[in-house]
């Protein structure tokens with residue numbers, strides 16, 4: 001019988017020492033003294049046997065609505081191999097791997113432990129030592145690839161050196177993670193000054209700190225910017241950690257923080273053949289009030305539309321946010337050379353470039369996007385092979 005309906009194994013942190021049937025649940029006691037109750041309905045729902053889960057897809061075929069809500073076990077025991085064995089009233093038998101069961105325990109201590117183990121952003125400011133990786137190592141070594149992806153997940157900004165300066169090379173790196181997210185600017189976009197520019201990015205202008213495609217319901221998760229040539233005077237890059245600025249704003253100006261996290265602002269990108277719009281707050285929060293996303297590009301913003309009494313507070317907050325992006329304490333600056341590439345979390349790190357002078361030389365970057373889901377999926381798949389590199393749940 002299969003004991004885990006998954007593609008990975010779960011380390012046995014502590015063995016099961018006792019399993020005792022109580023009213024609507026089984027009390028499992030672990031070697032380290034922890035007590036984890038599991039409801040019968042939960043156990044029945046999570047039976048990993050080949051009747052309940054199709055082995056080829058590892059997906060459930062059983063539906064819990066087909067068992068009675070009051071389902072009870074007739075017997076529970078611990079097998080010689082240390083698994084929990086549950087024999088059901090209706091004749092079915094389920095076996096649960098101890099490592100899997102512990103990883104999914106929902107007693108108070110386990111829930112707190114799982115929350116503490118969930119990856120948290122490592123916030124940064126002007127003094128960032130940017131996580132730096134080599135192209136060859138990323139392309140050839142899965143351990144380096146995983147280290148790079150964890151840096152992207154947790155720090156949200158990285159530099160890759162030694163990328164071949166042939167156009168299209170960034171695609172090879174991006175494909176180490178997954179497929180690219182195409183947009184109206186192409187699979188790959190060329191950041192060059194163009195006469196018929198359909199974005200301020202394709203001019204020589206100073207481009208203030210922004211996220212790309214805030215005009216979309218889902219902003220791209222990762223952005224790559226590969227420097228093919230950077231010979232003109234100017235054109236340095238600046239990054240800020242949007243999460244760091246949001247937290248500073250929360251502390252230093254709570255009213256402004258509230259306005260930016262509660263007011264939906266419209267971002268627009270109008271082209272000759274496209275018209276994208278999205279209305280969303282500049283600072284997105286989750287249920288716990290943690291900052292999960294920054295959406296900001298002044299050059300793509302539509303007119304504010306908010307009740308009269310909120311207009312001036314919104315302007316005050318918006319101006320304050322921009323002023324903070326201009327403060328030296330937050331700004332990490334670096335000028336890319338040919339063969340270097342930024343890769344960053346576009347829903348967190350804001351990026352900018354200085355104005356450049358096209359009469360002094362050429363500047364050509366190529367960019368592309370990948371969604372955050374692809375990053376997180378790739379991390380989990382790589383961790384199946386190297387589970388000691390962190391849990392990444």
Ligand code: OGA
Nearest residue numbers: 191201207212352353365
């Ligand atoms: C962009 C952009 C930065 C640069 O294309 O969205 O921000 O350095 N480019 O040209």
Ligand code: ZN
Nearest residue numbers: 047049051052
């Ligand atoms: Zn089953």
Ligand code: ZN
Nearest residue numbers: 201211212351
């Ligand atoms: Zn940009």
